[in-house]
Amino acid sequence: xxxxxxxxxxxxxxxxxxxxxxxxxxxxxxxxxxxxxxxxxxxxxxxxxxxxxxxxxxxxxxxxxxxxxxxxxxxxxxxxxxxxxxxxxxxxxxxxxxxxxxxxxxxxxxxxxxxxxxxxxxxxxxxxxxxxxxxxxxxxxxxxxxxxxxxxxxxxxxxxxxxxxxxxxxxxxxxxxxxxxxxxxxxxxxxxxxxxxxxxxxxxxxxxxxxxxxxxxxxxxxxxxxxxxxxxxxxxxxxxxxxxxxxxxxxxxxxxxxxxxxxxxxxxxxxxxxxxxxxxxxxxxxxxxxxxxxxxxxxxxxxxxxxxxxxxxxxxxxxxxxxxxxxxxxxxxxxxxxxxxxxxxxxxxxxxxxxxxxxxxxxxxxxxxxxxx
Amino acid sequence: xxxxxxxxxxxxxxxxxxxxxxxxxxxxxxxxxxxxxxxxxxxxxxxxxxxxxxxxxxxxxxxxxxxxxxxxxxxxxxxxxxxxxxxxxxxxxxxxxxxxxxxxxxxxxxxxxxxxxxxxxxxxxxxxxxxxxxxxxxxxxxxxxxxxxxxxxxxxxxxxxxxxxxxxxxxxxxxxxxxxxxxxxxxxxxxxxxxxxxxxxxxxxxxxxxxxxxxxxxxxxxxxxxxxxxxxxxxxxxxxxxxxxxxxxxxxxxxxxxxxxxxxxxxxxxxxxxxxxxxxxxxxxxxxxxxxxxxxxxxxxxxxxxxxxxxxxxxxxxxxxxxxxxx
Numbered sequence: 001x002x003x004x005x006x007x008x009x010x011x012x013x014x015x016x017x018x019x020x021x022x023x024x025x026x027x028x029x030x031x032x033x034x035x036x037x038x039x040x041x042x043x044x045x046x047x048x049x050x051x052x053x054x055x056x057x058x059x060x061x062x063x064x065x066x067x068x069x070x071x072x073x074x075x076x077x078x079x080x081x082x083x084x085x086x087x088x089x090x091x092x093x094x095x096x097x098x099x100x101x102x103x104x105x106x107x108x109x110x111x112x113x114x115x116x117x118x119x120x121x122x123x124x125x126x127x128x129x130x131x132x133x134x135x136x137x138x139x140x141x142x143x144x145x146x147x148x149x150x151x152x153x154x155x156x157x158x159x160x161x162x163x164x165x166x167x168x169x170x171x172x173x174x175x176x177x178x179x180x181x182x183x184x185x186x187x188x189x190x191x192x193x194x195x196x197x198x199x200x201x202x203x204x205x206x207x208x209x210x211x212x213x214x215x216x217x218x219x220x221x222x223x224x225x226x227x228x229x230x231x232x233x234x235x236x237x238x239x240x241x242x243x244x245x246x247x248x249x250x251x252x253x254x255x256x257x258x259x260x261x262x263x264x265x266x267x268x269x270x271x272x273x274x275x276x277x278x279x280x281x282x283x284x285x286x287x288x289x290x291x292x293x294x295x296x297x298x299x300x301x302x303x304x305x306x307x308x309x310x311x312x313x314x315x316x317x318x319x320x321x322x323x324x325x326x327x328x329x330x331x332x333x334x335x336x337x338x339x340x341x342x343x344x345x346x347x348x349x350x351x352x353x354x355x356x357x358x359x360x361x362x363x364x365x366x367x368x369x370x371x372x373x
Numbered sequence: 374x375x376x377x378x379x380x381x382x383x384x385x386x387x388x389x390x391x392x393x394x395x396x397x398x399x400x401x402x403x404x405x406x407x408x409x410x411x412x413x414x415x416x417x418x419x420x421x422x423x424x425x426x427x428x429x430x431x432x433x434x435x436x437x438x439x440x441x442x443x444x445x446x447x448x449x450x451x452x453x454x455x456x457x458x459x460x461x462x463x464x465x466x467x468x469x470x471x472x473x474x475x476x477x478x479x480x481x482x483x484x485x486x487x488x489x490x491x492x493x494x495x496x497x498x499x500x501x502x503x504x505x506x507x508x509x510x511x512x513x514x515x516x517x518x519x520x521x522x523x524x525x526x527x528x529x530x531x532x533x534x535x536x537x538x539x540x541x542x543x544x545x546x547x548x549x550x551x552x553x554x555x556x557x558x559x560x561x562x563x564x565x566x567x568x569x570x571x572x573x574x575x576x577x578x579x580x581x582x583x584x585x586x587x588x589x590x591x592x593x594x595x596x597x598x599x600x601x602x603x604x605x606x607x608x609x610x611x612x613x614x615x616x617x618x619x620x621x622x623x624x625x626x627x628x629x630x631x632x633x634x635x636x637x638x639x640x641x642x643x644x645x646x647x648x649x650x651x652x653x654x655x656x657x658x659x660x661x662x663x664x665x666x667x668x669x670x671x672x673x674x675x676x677x678x679x680x681x682x683x684x685x686x687x688x689x690x691x692x693x694x695x696x697x698x699x700x
Contacts, residue, residue: 213441217493
């Protein structure tokens with residue numbers, strides 16, 4: 001009981017620190033909003049409005065039809081119309097166009113005769129993402145034009161093979177819906193690890209840890225009291241991120257909200273332990289913040305599947321990603337939010353999170369000694 | 374946590390009865406540096422003990438060994454009859470500790486700091502308020518209850534730290550250079566406060582580099598290189614001093630001080646106004662007199678505590694064959 005009372009005093013003191021230090025609150029509550037708006041609106045992996053140069057040397061109804069097919073959607077915006085093939089490279093250099101459609105002389109005639117008609121598509125490879133998306137889109141367009149021509153030639157209304165793609169769980173393939181779970185991970189790792197690492201390192205740095213250790217307060221009470229407020233703050237952020245994600249970007253909540261919070265709680269505990277371990281090893285705020293940033297943001301951004309698919313990584317990185325919590329949490333979140341999965345599906349990820357928590361708890365409490373030297 | 378107990382065959386050391394604090398042959402090294410090298414202490418309740426020594430003598434390490442913040446390489450310590458160990462709540466509850474560095478929370482107010490440390494010692498409600506108000510009264514901090522600790526002056530901060538250490542009415546109080554960076558008026562206030570708490574049966578250790586503070590203690594230990602060179606009542610240490618103290622009146626103090634450095638019989642040299650104060654080895658005073666130029670006038674004076682300390686340090690260094698006279 002004494003231990004609990006002391007833990008409560010520690011926690012109340014921590015809340016006072018948090019309330020006194022406006023920066024912490026601004027950081028903790030402002031960052032989720034900022035990141036969500038940034039990633040939700042500004043950063044988009046949906047490639048649209050690519051500036052297109054159309055070099056039509058054919059000037060036939062067929063060539064105009066192809067051009068119309070390219071610019072009918074939102075993907076390409078025609079910025080230059082010319083018949084001079086030499087003009088393409090300067091346009092790329094000046095960043096006026098990223099992609100160029102060259103319809104050579106004789107395209108319409110070849111189509112009319114049933115011969116293979118050639119068009120050329122030039123892409124600016126310096127912007128990798130745009131180029132690959134644009135080329136994929138162009139290929140799809142060419143395929144559909146081909147199919148229609150074939151149908152005309154074969155005299156059938158339907159092409160022999162038709163692939164209908166229907167995307168489940170995120171039909172518009174909108175990146176915001178896909179990103180929100182990843183963002184939640186990014187936000188939580190930064191808050192949970194960074195803030196706890198700093199607050200405990202601060203006690204060492206300012207000498208108050210020496211005073212704490214000279215009182216009968218136990219290590220467990222210190223840990224519970226120091227980390228408790230940040231645990232609550234983390235859950236508040238889950239709520240905030242989720243609410244914003246639903247309200248602004250229409251992120252679906254197909255699964256159980258309770259389960260989502262339960263998984264988030266396990267993830268938070270693991271992250272708090274990581275913060276504790278960093279601070280008891282570093283014992284000063286400068287080093288602690290560096291270690292916290294390195295050990296959280298990198299895995300959360302690169303090894304979580306948030307942006308880059310884990311499956312395409314070399315086996316070593318895949319192994320690391322499997323050990324660290326971010327990937328498991330992103331997977332569990334996407335499963336709950338988008339697919340509406342229950343614990344029956346996501347338990348391996350929850351287990352991995354729990355295992356990480358137990359290992360770090362053991363390491364941190366072993367390093368957290370009640371002595372100064 | 375798994376802890377292997379070595380030397381299981383040896384009997385558990387027993388504390389001496391009626392002592393508030395006891396240290397037996399404490400040893401602690403940091404790398405090659407033997408910070409504390411075989412130190413023993415014993416304090417009765419109501420005793421004020423001054424641990425006096427220059428910076429680096431091992432005072433802070435000694436005090437931390439007594440709190441359990443540092444584990445000894447050898448030796449044992451007892452607080453209120455219980456063996457000191459890291460995180461042992463039995464000794465920590467009987468202990469008040471004021472570290473040398475700032476150790477309170479600057480962003481919390483005077484009241485909040487007291488509240489927090491009171492809670493850690495299990496105080497609450499009426500008892501907490503009563504003791505807090507009494508301590509604020511005697512430290513004259515009552516008017517500053519809502520001020521943040523970081524906004525207190527050096528002297529007020531130390532008084533708050535003292536109040537935080539006294540809140541749970543410890544039986545043993547350990548103060549590590551409590552008057553460091555404190556103005557003379559606040560310094561006297563702090564010492565007067567300590568004497569008040571002595572009457573209540575508290576045992577107090579004060580580590581200090583200031584010789585003039587030694588005379589305020591009932592007993593002092595002269596600490597140097599991790600050892601106690603001498604121990605006793607300050608006046609007795611001075612009375613038992615066998616060497617001679619002389620004042621040398623000269624027109625050129627710098628030249629004289631330089632000249633004195635080569636005299637083996639001179640144990641300590643310190644400036645004293647326009648004169649130079651020296652401690653000369655017992656029996657060597659006559660010979661020393663003859664080596665000095667005619668123009669210098671000598672005056673025999675009574676030794677004080679600082680003379681005793683400087684000479685004892687010099688004696689110890691000569692005995693161990695290290696160091697030379699220190700300015």
